Amino acid sequence: xxxxxxxxxxxxxxxxxxxxxxxxxxxxxxxxxxxxxxxxxxxxxxxxxxxxxxxxxxxxxxxxxxxxxxxxxxxxxxxxxxxxxxxxxxxxxxxxxxxxxxxxxxxxxxxxxxxxxxxxxxxxxxxxxxxxxxxxxxxxxxxxxxxxxxxxxxxxxxxxxxxxxxxxxxxxxxxxxxxxxxxxxxxxxxxxxxxxxxxxxxxxxxxxxxxxxxxxxxxxxxxxxxxxxxxxxxxxxxxxxxxxxxxxxxxxxxxxxxxxxxxxxxxxxxxxxxxxxxxxxxxxxxxxxxxxxxxxxxxxxxxxxxxxxxxxxxxxxxxxxxxxxxxxxxxxxxxxxxxxxxxxxxxxx
Ligand code: TRP
Numbered sequence: 549x550x551x552x553x554x555x556x557x558x559x560x561x562x563x564x565x566x567x568x569x570x571x572x573x574x575x576x577x578x579x580x581x582x583x584x585x586x587x588x589x590x591x592x593x594x595x596x597x598x599x600x601x602x603x604x605x606x607x608x609x610x611x612x613x614x615x616x617x618x619x620x621x622x623x624x625x626x627x628x629x630x631x632x633x634x635x636x637x638x639x640x641x642x643x644x645x646x647x648x649x650x651x652x653x654x655x656x657x658x659x660x661x662x663x664x665x666x667x668x669x670x671x672x673x674x675x676x677x678x679x680x681x682x683x684x685x686x687x688x689x690x691x692x693x694x695x696x697x698x699x700x701x702x703x704x705x706x707x708x709x710x711x712x713x714x715x716x717x718x719x720x721x722x723x724x725x726x727x728x729x730x731x732x733x734x735x736x737x738x739x740x741x742x743x744x745x746x747x748x749x750x751x752x753x754x755x756x757x758x759x760x761x762x763x764x765x766x767x768x769x770x771x772x773x774x775x776x777x778x779x780x781x782x783x784x785x786x787x788x789x790x791x792x793x794x795x796x797x798x799x800x801x802x803x804x805x806x807x808x809x810x811x812x813x814x815x816x817x818x819x820x821x822x823x824x825x826x827x828x829x830x831x832x833x834x835x836x837x838x839x840x841x842x843x844x845x846x847x848x849x850x851x852x853x854x855x856x857x858x859x860x861x862x863x864x865x866x867x868x869x870x871x872x873x874x875x876x877x878x879x880x881x882x883x884x885x886x887x888x889x890x891x892x893x894x895x896x897x
Pocket of ligand 1: 554555556557558590592595685688689697699703
């Protein structure tokens with residue numbers, strides 16, 4: 549069996565550096581080593597509507613925005629099939645059939661759903677569609693028989709639920725139409741979920757605690773200078789804490805020994821810097837400048853590429869999505885036919 553990779557994001561805003569280490573970096577590695585048969589990146593606009601149904605402009609405006617962010621990072625439409633979820637109606641069709649083989653109780657036990665419900669305060673207004681998005685996500689994956697899903701840790705319960713649906717479907721309808729899949733996580737644990745610059749577990753626009761891929765140098769510097777460090781590290785000579793100190797959390801994700809040679813030659817690696825900081829004698833501005841240099845080196849080419857893309861017509865990007873969507877549709881429609889045959893609801897040749 550070949551390697552079929554599928555992943556996606558909700559188009560609800562610009563990508564930030566948490567997205568970069570949490571998923572984009574892995575996608576670039578896969579794309580650049582070329583070790584796959586198909587690689588799909590889906591812009592999950594239908595899924596974005598499950599909790600933004602009353603804000604269609606936001607979702608719509610972010611579809612091209614997110615594509616441009618991907619491309620600015622180096623994801624290449626010649627190597628990756630980009631498509632729009634809502635334009636592949638086969639995904640909705642499969643979702644409808646999968647709804648029957650998942651219990652409501654199982655959905656309520658999905659840990660990601662649980663966390664999101666707690667965050668979003670739906671109370672009496674919880675849309676049925678929101679609860680069902682793990683099922684629709686299973687449709688996204690299985691329609692392409694994707695077996696490798698690069699995602700963040702928050703998506704692991706989705707993969708687990710997808711595999712349950714695959715097994716149930718194949719067993720109930722005595723077939724082998726759907727394929728199981730495996731997640732691929734970021735390479736180091738520090739990158740699983742990058743906190744906001746204030747230490748809040750979630751990076752979000754409303755909290756103002758993000759660094760976006762397209763932020764200019766000044767904004768990046770300002771955000772880094774605002775980072776939560778160690779409130780008891782008052783004088784440079786005081787011993788400092790590394791745990792819970794956002795500068796070190798970010799350095800864990802972004803810094804390499806090469807960066808030390810270039811920007812901080814007094815140390816060879818992060819372990820050395822950490823122990824010096826813990827012993828006292830290293831000021832916060834110093835480590836913040838180091839982090840800023842690393843981030844700015846990463847973000848400068850992305851920012852420049854994004855500017856170049858912004859000068860191009862929407863038409864160009866819509867064509868990329870149209871081409872990808874046509875391809876996605878033709879693959880998904882084959883799976884739908886096979887699934888319908890297994891469910892004995894295929895009537896005509
Ligand atoms: N739920 C994912 C997110 O919020 C987006 C997504 C939708 C996805 N369908 C998918 C990811 C299928 C992987 C595979 O980031």
